[in-house]
Amino acid sequence: MIGRNLTLEELEDSIHQAFVSWGALANDGENVLDSLLLSQWAVDDQDPEGGWPRSPIERRRATNRMLIQAIEELAKKDETEAKVLEARFVQGQIIRDVANRLYASTDQVNRWQRLAIKDLAQILYSRELALREERYRSLESALPAPPYTRLFGLEEMKRQGVEQLLEPEDAWVLSIVGIGGIGKTSLADAIVREVLTHLRFERVLWLRAGGRPMSGEPLPPEELFEQLTLMMVEQLFSELPPLSPDERSRQLRQSFIAKPHLVVVDNLETDESTTHVLREIKEFVEPTKFIVTSRSRPTVGVTSFFLSLEELNWQYAAELLRYHAQSIGLAELAEAGDETVDAVFQVTGGNPLALKMVASLAAVLPLPAILDELGHGRTGPIEDLYRNIYWRAWRMLSEDARSLLQAMPLVSESGALPGQLMAISGLTEVTLWPAVTELVSRSLLEVRGTLNERRYGIHRLTESFLRTEIINWE
């Protein structure tokens, strides 16, 4: 269930408790009703810009408002039950007086009251579930399309990350560290989607850090941070007039401190930028939390909880390889024995992107030939392995796919729409989609955007290969 676990019985008890203490200034102890989205909604409705957390008095008033609205809805179903609740708790009449008014016995009134609370709980329960679902969908819609269909070997890290983010106190930053193509973005995405089901955060912002458009070189840290704050403001405040950098920081600080937000900064490439970002976001945290994915582990800045991604072990690498092979229709590799998998693993190690690309190559070329060629490059840095894989993949591409791929460095992190893809590739609508499909199946093109607006982009490693090896851009 989305949000805090809730049972009808628990809700009934809480409703009764709230009715009994109707006139109290604040709820006695912790009341389940306070945690309902319905209740929070009722508070926000009265004071949309109020700070967080709300005072006990504000919450009590919200609870009462919520109950009154629910009684009004109950009245449409059963007028008598509604009347009993209204008279007994809102007006504070004793049972005997209520019984007299309704020409009923006290036993009958007691029965009506019990049924009324049950029915009221059912009304609130249904509304709460619907609200939670709506809230979750709204939060989820802010996320880019997940870059994976299934995670391998990351369940424990995901659990740790979720737990850390749901802690009400520090660490305020979850830092996911690892080399390119190791799965940082996928892990961050999985953690965020899980965290969102708890409905603890007001909004989620997903920011993808960019590099210099021409060279792909990382931006200077200060420029990068300014770019990030611009993205934050755009996602949070679409209707404000333009702001200067100082104004933006002030605006963000106030919003992030007023209510808890979850901000993802994906793909920090250098030590300097990671350190700088972690230093600057100090003024934005608490209760807001950040997830930062980077290639290096920062040593200064706001208190962080670290998740360091290493290569997959053999077992998970095998699972990923077979799963991906299955997904691209390569049944033979999907069902291959351990010996075959081990041969691949000896070349790619547990690098997820490399495993996927080798599987994609094997759809067309003989696996031994692939491994033989790539095996020579494995003794060097991981970048050499990727370069060799990319070259292999490039040579296999159709002309149309090459026309599209070589132009993709012109596309920013947000991805491009089909119209722009056709323009930069020279392809037509008829020839574009087969090229897109081919590149996606080879793990060379990433699908982003939403169901209604698909956008296409490339991995940073792919861009780097294209610029240096194919386009020859200096």
Added chain:
Amino acid sequence: MPSAQFIASLQANLAYWSDHSGLTDPTAWPALDRERGNLFRAVIFGLRQNKTWSKAAHLTLSCYTYVFERGYWSEWSAVLEQALDACAEDDLAVKARLLNQLGNLYRKQRRLEDAQTAHEKAQALGSALGDTMLIAQAQLGLGRVYRRRLQYDLADNYASRALAKFEALGISLKNAAHARNLLGVTALGRGDYEAAATHLSQACDLFCQAPEPVEYGRTAVNLSEALGRLGRVDDALELLKEAASIFTQYNHQGERARLYVSLGFLHYSQNDLVEAEAAFRKAYSPAMRRGGPIYLRAVTEMNLGNVLLQQGCIEEARDYFLSAVNGFRLAGAQTMLANSLDGLAETTLAAGDPQEAIALYREALAIVQAVPEDAFARRMEARFLGFIKELQSAIDADA
């Protein structure tokens, strides 16, 4: 040297964005915001290659209105700087246009020295080319810079020279309207409300003919202030109503706050305190309360402070004045800072602390004495001097 195929993709990409109707259609700008990264990449890549520089430079120039209105000043300044670095020595006309655009973006970022330098360079290039339009645009830019500095004589001088050139050219109503608007707001700053009303009214007519509805709306708000000062309240209210309708139609939410502030001030000047407070509170939207543009927020807070002070709500007024003072300090808006210090001093006095009030007045006095051209500053100077003398006498008498 990049591959021929990539150069072809670059050229196609530039053509794609040059043909994109969203650049000149404000209703398409929210969607274009999502594409901004791709548009900027097209320009940046294109500027780096000789074969594509010219097309990229023209696309750069075409993006100006979108970038300016959407507030991407800092990001785009870097692009313009890059375009200038790569500009061929003999492409002086394009260089001058880029410099003028850059000057305007620097001004929006309060980089007034850089803005002045950029416009002066553009003016020099325009003179070398004998291009009247370029010179006029540079002079308009310089006028705006001087006005921002409250140097009204210079602002007036440059605005007049720009206007004369635009009118002589007779080809750009929009530019002439901007020059008239600048003359109008400069006159407002000087306290010459008749002249302000004349210029602003003419600016409105020109924007109407151009047609530039949003600019017309903005100028109408300026004109309403001048008319309000002249006691023509009904005319002023009509203009604000018209402007509100335009901003709604063209979805310019950012202008609405400024409009409500003007409306509130109009009511305040007529002593309609309840109406004034209602308008200021509309300007003080939830988004504005969370932050908003510092200057506009501070103006709103200062006005709320004034109206609440008049209604005897001293504590609440004081909170708004304190916030406004902070805001104007950050924004570097000296006369408004002095005005807020004035309000704060009044609340301090009402709370029974004349010494502290005197200190605030002294601070405000030092500020207004530094800007002798500003009519508002001159009025405040006389007022502050009077208060300081009166309060000091009272303190001395008690002692």
